[in-house]
Amino acid sequence: MTDAFPPTVSPDATPPTPPVPEKSAGGWWRTVVCVVLAVLAGALITAGAVGQWAQTEVVSTSGFTSAVGPLSSHPAVKGAMTEAVTERVMTVLENSADSSPIGGMVLKALLPSLRAPLHQGVETAVASDTVSKLWDTTMTSVHDETMASINGTSHAVDFNNGIATINLNDFKASLVGGLDAPDALKNWAQGLDLGTLTVNTGASDQSLSAAVKIASSWLPILLVGIVLVALAGLIARRTGLGLIIAGAAIAIIALIALVVGGKGFTNTTQTDALSIALSKAIMGSLQPGFTQNLLFAVGSGIAVALVGAGVWLVGRRA
Numbered sequence: 001m002t003d004a005f006p007p008t009v010s011p012d013a014t015p016p017t018p019p020v021p022e023k024s025a026g027g028w029w030r031t032v033v034c035v036v037l038a039v040l041a042g043a044l045i046t047a048g049a050v051g052q053w054a055q056t057e058v059v060s061t062s063g064f065t066s067a068v069g070p071l072s073s074h075p076a077v078k079g080a081m082t083e084a085v086t087e088r089v090m091t092v093l094e095n096s097a098d099s100s101p102i103g104g105m106v107l108k109a110l111l112p113s114l115r116a117p118l119h120q121g122v123e124t125a126v127a128s129d130t131v132s133k134l135w136d137t138t139m140t141s142v143h144d145e146t147m148a149s150i151n152g153t154s155h156a157v158d159f160n161n162g163i164a165t166i167n168l169n170d171f172k173a174s175l176v177g178g179l180d181a182p183d184a185l186k187n188w189a190q191g192l193d194l195g196t197l198t199v200n201t202g203a204s205d206q207s208l209s210a211a212v213k214i215a216s217s218w219l220p221i222l223l224v225g226i227v228l229v230a231l232a233g234l235i236a237r238r239t240g241l242g243l244i245i246a247g248a249a250i251a252i253i254a255l256i257a258l259v260v261g262g263k264g265f266t267n268t269t270q271t272d273a274l275s276i277a278l279s280k281a282i283m284g285s286l287q288p289g290f291t292q293n294l295l296f297a298v299g300s301g302i303a304v305a306l307v308g309a310g311v312w313l314v315g316r317r318a
Contacts, residue, residue, distance in 0.1 A: 051218030243308025250301030
């Protein structure tokens with residue numbers, strides 16, 4: 001009969017250690033905090049993207065005039081200006097004929113034949129270098145007065161219920177003074193009614209003032225958003241999950257801002273052709289920069305989410 005001996009265990013052998021779960025400690029609150037941080041990060045990064053655009057192309061005079069460009073890049077405005085000036089000159093002539101006791105009938109009879117050469121003359125004048133320089137001067141003056149009105153140091157632009165109304169007659173003296181023309185023509189131009197230009201801002205004057213101040217702080221806002229993305233990644237219960245959530249939040253919030261904000265560039269409350277053309281020219285010139293910045297924000301959110309997904313997959317396979 002043989003003796004049974006218990007199995008011997010080598011002193012060098014160590015029992016296998018069970019895998020440690022990934023950041024499972026902490027419970028549900030980690031996910032809640034991660035989502036909150038991700039949403040805040042998305043809002044701040046989107047605000048930073050919009051703020052950078054606003055500071056560059058809206059607040060800055062040089063950036064604004066560069067974005068709007070020369071008059072030659074806006075044929076619709078040139079056409080509307082030609083029609084508007086022709087009609088206003090014809091109105092002045094008609095009023096002169098009505099008020100003239102002598103020669104009024106003769107002038108009225110000549111008015112229909114004057115329209116075509118007058119229209120051609122105005123069209124030539126609008127295409128001249130003088131009017132092109134006047135356009136640049138006007139854009140600079142309107143921008144400066146608009147910013148001054150937002151900051152409360154001027155009242156040339158009236159903001160009411162999301163509508164900015166610019167009385168172009170307030171700029172008449174400086175505009176006419178910049179004309180390279182005889183004094184008689186300048187004196188006559190002073191009597192023209194330039195009318196008003198309305199732009200749908202979609203925001204109150206208080207909101208615009210706050211937006212201008214935020215625009216000047218776009219970089220710190222953006223940096224805080226990036227820090228919150230990192231915190232969301234660190235506090236998540238699973239490696240990489242926080243980055244996925246933060247990236248998705250950035251992309252979604254930026255996309256919403258792109259859609260909602262984009263509508264503001266196309267809404268118009270104008271009724272006359274010149275105001276409509278001017279509004280479309282200005283807003284249409286500013287929209288590409290706005291769209292580009294928000295598309296960058298959407299792309300950055302997608303990139304963060306993809307990095308998070310890669311980290312999560314690597315963590316699962318390890």
